[in-house]
Each structure stands twice: as C-alpha cells, then as structure tokens.
Amino acid sequence: MEGGCKAQSGMDKELDIIIIGGGVVGTAIARELSRYKLDVLLIEKESDVGWGTTKSNSAVVHTGYDPKPGTLMAKLNAKGARLFPSICSELDVPYKKPGSMVLTPDEDGFKELEELKNRGKINGVTNLEIISQDELFALEPNISRDIKGALFVKDTAITSPVELAIALRENAEQNGVRFLFDTEVTGFEMENRRIISVKTSRGNLRSRWIINAAGIFSDEIARLAGDDSFTITPVKGEYALFDKEVGNMVNHIIFPLPTETTKGILVLPTVDGNLLVGPNEHITTKDDTTVTEEGLNEVLSFGKKEFPNLPLNMIITIFAGLRAKDLNRKDFIIESSPAVENLINVGGIQSPGLSSAPSISIYVTEILRDRGLDLIPDPGFTPERNGITRFSNLSWDERAELIAKDQNYGEIICRCEYVTVGEIIDAIRRGATTLDGIKFRTRAGSGRCQGGFCGPRLIRLISQLLEIPPEEVTKKGDGSNMVIGETRQ
Numbered sequence: 001m002e003g004g005c006k007a008q009s010g011m012d013k014e015l016d017i018i019i020i021g022g023g024v025v026g027t028a029i030a031r032e033l034s035r036y037k038l039d040v041l042l043i044e045k046e047s048d049v050g051w052g053t054t055k056s057n058s059a060v061v062h063t064g065y066d067p068k069p070g071t072l073m074a075k076l077n078a079k080g081a082r083l084f085p086s087i088c089s090e091l092d093v094p095y096k097k098p099g100s101m102v103l104t105p106d107e108d109g110f111k112e113l114e115e116l117k118n119r120g121k122i123n124g125v126t127n128l129e130i131i132s133q134d135e136l137f138a139l140e141p142n143i144s145r146d147i148k149g150a151l152f153v154k155d156t157a158i159t160s161p162v163e164l165a166i167a168l169r170e171n172a173e174q175n176g177v178r179f180l181f182d183t184e185v186t187g188f189e190m191e192n193r194r195i196i197s198v199k200t201s202r203g204n205l206r207s208r209w210i211i212n213a214a215g216i217f218s219d220e221i222a223r224l225a226g227d228d229s230f231t232i233t234p235v236k237g238e239y240a241l242f243d244k245e246v247g248n249m250v251n252h253i254i255f256p257l258p259t260e261t262t263k264g265i266l267v268l269p270t271v272d273g274n275l276l277v278g279p280n281e282h283i284t285t286k287d288d289t290t291v292t293e294e295g296l297n298e299v300l301s302f303g304k305k306e307f308p309n310l311p312l313n314m315i316i317t318i319f320a321g322l323r324a325k326d327l328n329r330k331d332f333i334i335e336s337s338p339a340v341e342n343l344i345n346v347g348g349i350q351s352p353g354l355s356s357a358p359s360i361s362i363y364v365t366e367i368l369r370d371r372g373l374d375l376i377p378d379p380g381f382t383p384e385r386n387g388i389t390r391f392s393n394l395s396w397d398e399r400a401e402l403i404a405k406d407q408n409y410g411e412i413i414c415r416c417e418y419v420t421v422g423e424i425i426d427a428i429r430r431g432a433t434t435l436d437g438i439k440f441r442t443r444a445g446s447g448r449c450q451g452g453f454c455g456p457r458l459i460r461l462i463s464q465l466l467e468i469p470p471e472e473v474t475k476k477g478d479g480s481n482m483v484i485g486e487t488r489q
C-alpha cells in the first residue's frame with residue numbers, strides 16, 4: 001500500500017481485482033472469483049462483512065415471480081433462487097423453504113394473482129398455485145377471516161443474510177481472497193479514463209479491475225471515478241421482530257398484493273424461529289436507519305389486519321434497512337462503467353438482491369471474462385465451508401460429547417439463545433472482533449433480552465480473548481465502545 005499504513009503485506013504490487021463493499025453481493029463476487037487464479041482484495045469500511053443493507057432485510061429467497069419479465073432483475077432473481085439451496089448447503093448456511101402466500105383481500109384481487117402467476121411462469125418459476133379461502137385457512141389458521149384467497153408459491157425460502165455473507169467471506173478467504181476491514185474507499189487516481197490507484201483511508205492500492213459493490217453508496221463510488229451514470233435513492237423499510245414464543249403464529253411467508261414499487265409489508269417466520277413483520281417503504285437519506293413511531297405503527301397495523309391476534313407485547317427489537325433503488329432504470333445496474341474502462345458497477349441492488357447474489361456474482365465474472373480477463377480455474381478451489389457448531393441445535397447426546405471434548409461448550413453465556421463460551425471462542429477465531437460480529441455469528445445477544453444478560457460477560461470474554469482492555473471492546477467498530485470508564489476504583 002502506498003501513502004499509508006501497510007495494512008497487509010503483498011499488496012504493494014498491482015492486484016487483479018479490488019471489490020469495494022463487503023455486503024452479500026461483494027462477498028458473493030469474492031467467493032465466485034476465488035474459483036480462479038486471481039489476486040483479489042475486498043475493501044470494507046466497517047469492521048466486518050454484512051453490516052450494510054445485508055443485515056436489515058426480510059431474508060426471503062424470492063423465487064422470481066414478481067420482477068418485470070425481461071429485466072436483469074427477473075433473470076438474476078430466478079437463477080439466484082435456483083442456486084441458493086446448493087450454495088447454502090456448501091457453505092453450511094441456514095436455508096428453509098416454508099413457501100409463501102400472496103393474499104387477496106377481495107374477489108377482484110384474484111385477477112392480480114392470476115397475473116402474478118403468469119408473470120412467474122414467464123420468469124421460469126414453477127410450483128405456483130392459486131388457493132381458495134378454505135385452503136388458505138387450513139394452512140394459516142391465524143389469518144384474518146377477511147382474506148379471500150392467495151397465490152401459494154411453494155418454493156419461496158428464507159435464509160440468514162449476514163451468516164451467508166460471513167460464510168462467503170470465510171470460503172473466499174480459504175481460497176485466497178484477502179479482506180481489508182475498517183478501510184474506506186475515498187477516491188481514485190485516474191489516467192486516461194482508467195483507475196490507476198484506489199485511494200483508501202489507509203493508503204492507496206493498485207488493481208487492474210475495480211468492482212463497485214458499495215450498496216447504497218455505489219453511485220457515490222462511481223462518481224468518485226467520474227461516472228455519473230446512475231443515482232441511488234435510499235428507500236427505508238422498518239421492521240418489528242417478535243419473540244420465538246410466537247414464531248409459530250405463521251407457517252408461511254405472507255405477502256399482500258405487490259404494488260408497482262414494493263412487495264408490501266410481510267408477516268413471516270425467520271430461520272431462527274422468530275416472527276418478523278415489515279417492511280414499509282419511505283424515501284429517506286443514506287444515514288437514516290431510524291425506526292419512527294409512525295413507521296412502526298404503519299407496519300404493525302398492517303400486520304394486524306392480516307393477523308388480528310398479532311401479540312404486540314412480544315416485540316423484542318425493531319430495525320430498519322435501506323433499499324438501494326435507481327428510480328430511473330428500476331432494475332439492477334450491473335455493467336462495465338460507461339465512463340471508466342476498468343470499473344464494473346454493481347448498483348441498484350434493491351430487493352431481490354439477496355436472492356440474486358449468487359447469480360449476480362456469476363454475471364459479474366462473465367462481464368470480466370468478456371472484457372478480456374483471463375479466468376484460469378484454480379484446481380485448489382474448495383467450495384465447502386463449515387459453520388460454527390450451534391450448541392442449541394444439538395441433541396443431548398451430541399452436547400455431552402462436545403462438552404467432553406471441550407469444556408467451554410459446557411458454559412452457557414447467552415441464556416436466551418443457549419450460546420456457549422465454546423461458540424464465542426470459535427467466532428473470535430474466525431475473525432469476529434466486536435459484539436455485533438459475535439452476535440451475527442452465534443446469536444449471542446439476539447434473543448429476548450437483547451444482550452442484557454450476556455452483554456457484560458461478552459465484553460469481558462472478548463477483552464480476554466483479544467487481549468485488549470474492556471474499554472476497547474466495541475459494539476460495531478470505531479466509536480461504539482461499550483465501556484467508557486470505571487465507576488468504582
């Protein structure tokens with residue numbers, strides 16, 4: 001690295017590819033490129049992967065019946081959804097297929113359901129069936145008696161987006177990709193419409209190709225290189241997450257009829273057994289992930305129309321995510337920059353960007369190949385990665401066996417989610433450095449008490465394991481320190 005600290009060795013020479021952004025899209029591209037003999041580096045401004053939009057969405061693997069036929073979104077969604085089961089199995093990431101229902105509140109809505117079904121067929125989606133009110137009530141006993149019927153999409157699935165980004169990172173790293181965290185791309189050095197060096201908060205780096213996967217900031221990254229071909233409008237979606245105790249209120253992912261701009265407010269189970277309600281849709285600013293009283297009321301009153309018994313006293317947390325929408329093109333923008341020879345833009349990755357991440361990564365690789373990059377398969381590529389052993393998922397016999405091997409699995413640190421010290425040690429060994437990094441890898445702090453019990457214990461443990469003072473332990477990197485000083489000497 002020139003002009004700054006040498007964060008990692010071996011980066012003085014020109015790299016083949018720099019990926020900007022470690023969301024699910026950037027990490028999927030990193031993993032896909034790790035199949036080839038290439039020198040690849042991913043730069044992320046946060047301390048970990050998946051902390052942008054990837055951590056705040058509905059986590060649905062959409063089958064692809066919704067996007068307008070002929071769009072890139074329609075093509076990549078349907079292909080991504082088909083790739084999802086095998087990717088999740090290779091990378092040991094949760095994937096469940098509860099199926100989804102698109103509800104109609106009146107008889108007229110059946111026409112729209114028919115249109116959606118036809119659109120799905122055109123997009124290559126199968127297993128779509130329009131069901132009657134009686135069939136719906138049998139499958140969803142808690143649903144409002146006002147609903148008239150639904151489009152049943154049997155293959156709609158749910159996953160864990162941040163776990164997927166973490167797994168993609170780990171697998172890409174296993175296969176030689178390097179990651180630079182806490183490093184912000186701040187500009188480019190240009191020469192004859194080419195980026196000759198990427199300026200970062202920790203020095204400059206040289207690379208033959210630059211892939212811009214910076215989510216809601218992808219338009220700003222492109223502009224830094226003199227490319228103003230697209231504009232991202234952040235569109236906020238707010239959510240309420242309910243306790244696992246009421247996770248079985250709903251058996252499928254429940255959608256209303258979609259509008260031109262949104263799939264609407266959902267009521268759905270999560271892969272971990274919680275109940276999730278949201279998101280609404282409001283244009284905002286790129287730094288606004290607040291949940292407002294009006295926003296929350298909007299989401300909850302909608303949910304209550306479909307599920308009148310929605311137990312509002314069971315909400316354990318609220319959050320919001322920002323969709324990266326290009327309101328002009330209304331499609332994914334995945335292309336060689338029209339202004340910069342060695343920049344590939346991966347922008348406008350709004351929903352269904354998670355579902356499409358596997359196919360986006362292949363599409364980007366194909367663009368690079370078409371542009372002349374030599375893709376020589378690496379015979380050493382390993383597609384598999386093992387996740388952290390979840391103590392709570394094991395049988396009593398398996399738990400006893402694990403504790404016999406390592407006593408750290410005999411100590412529960414998060415009482416809500418039954419997370420053991422052994423799992424925290426494994427998370428830190430794999431690169432977690434913050435409370436959020438541990439939460440997303442192990443679920444410690446994700447349960448009913450939201451870290452009230454395990455938080456202080458985790459701070460002590462992180463401090464011990466990383467050999468840093470407790471004052472340096474952060475929730476999510478710089479400026480989010482958990483302990484500011486001693487109250488008693």
Ligand SMILES: Cc1cc2nc3c(=O)[nH]c(=O)nc-3n(C[C@H](O)[C@H](O)[C@H](O)COP(=O)(O)OP(=O)(O)OC[C@H]3O[C@@H](n4cnc5c(N)ncnc54)[C@H](O)[C@@H]3O)c2cc1C
Binds near residue numbers: 279323
């Ligand atoms: C409310 C909501 C609901 C959604 N529901 C679904 C769904 O159910 N199913 C589905 O398929 N999709 C869904 N999506 C869409 C999906 O979440 C996104 O398409 C996907 O997460 C985008 O991933 P990404 O990697 O492009 O962006 P991000 O996850 O935002 O990653 C971009 C990364 O770039 C980094 N970065 C930015 N600027 C810089 C810089 N200058 N230097 C270094 N790093 C930088 C950021 O820190 C960030 O980590 C939803 C989105 C929202 C908001």
